[in-house]
Amino acid sequence: MSSQLxxxxxxxxxxxxRDPRHAATVEALVGRIRALRPALDVAxxxxxxxxPRLPQVTERLGGAPAVAVPLLLNRxxxxxxxxxxxxxxxxADLPLADVLGPSPLLLAALERRLAEAGLDVDSDAVRARTxxxxxxxxxxxxxxxxxxRALAAEWRRARxxxxxxxAYAATAATGHRVPGAVASLRGAGAERVAVAPYLLAPGLLPDRIAAAADDDADLVAGVLGDAPEIARLLLHRYDEARLGARGAVGQGLRRGA
Structure with a gap:
């Protein structure tokens, strides 16, 4: 990694x-990013x-080079x-990085949280029954x-x-809620069902998922949070956007723009 990059x-x-756990999780994730790349300035x-809100931060940057990286799973x-x-x-006219998903690193983070909740994710036999x-x-x-849904299908196929x-927690989404998804899996022959929240920080929706799963699922994992894989993925998205922005400038110069 060059100093210019x-x-x-x-x-x-x-x-x-409004839930203070959200900001605490973001700050913990920023701490992981800084530990992985100490020379990189992170705001x-x-x-x-x-x-701080976005206008405050961009004003503080004062036009210095920056790459905006959204802490979002989906577009x-x-x-x-x-x-x-x-x-x-x-x-702020900044390069905007892609969202986190889909990525194998997200699947690795999901399995990390399932393992922390007590599921033996490294056992082929356990996975085949779960x-x-x-x-x-x-x-x-x-x-x-x-x-x-494509990420879910890939996770099943690969592992x-x-x-x-x-399953979805927001009422605006169409599809299974957690109890329906649990019932569907049991009906298809799963001996054990675990719930993996595909969410980045604690809050209303993770709490809703946990409450909905309480009577139906065998195990509920934690949110992705400050998993090391999420920090690595954010840096990867940053690098992609930074390289893309630099390449676009170079192409413009070659075209005489």
């Missing part, structure tokens, strides 16, 4: 929440509820609309739902789970 600040943009901004409304609009409103509910927030954007069913 690492010169731009990683501007992590999180949604924000955090929130869209709502928490401070839904926040990624397609909210964050670009917030960047424009703050007057169904997984991939419990996502949900979105009214059909493309986001397709990506989540040999008895089944992986997607």
């Amino acid at each position: 690492s010169a731009a600040t990683l501007l992590l943009i999180a949604h924000g929440s 955090t901004a929130y869209l709502e509820f928490c401070a 839904a409304y926040h990624a397609k609309t909210d964050i670009p609009a917030a960047l424009r409103a703050s007057g 169904g997984i509910v991939l419990a996502a927030a949900g979105s009214s954007d059909p493309a986001a739902g397709r990506v989540t 040999g789970w008895a089944g992986v069913e997607v």
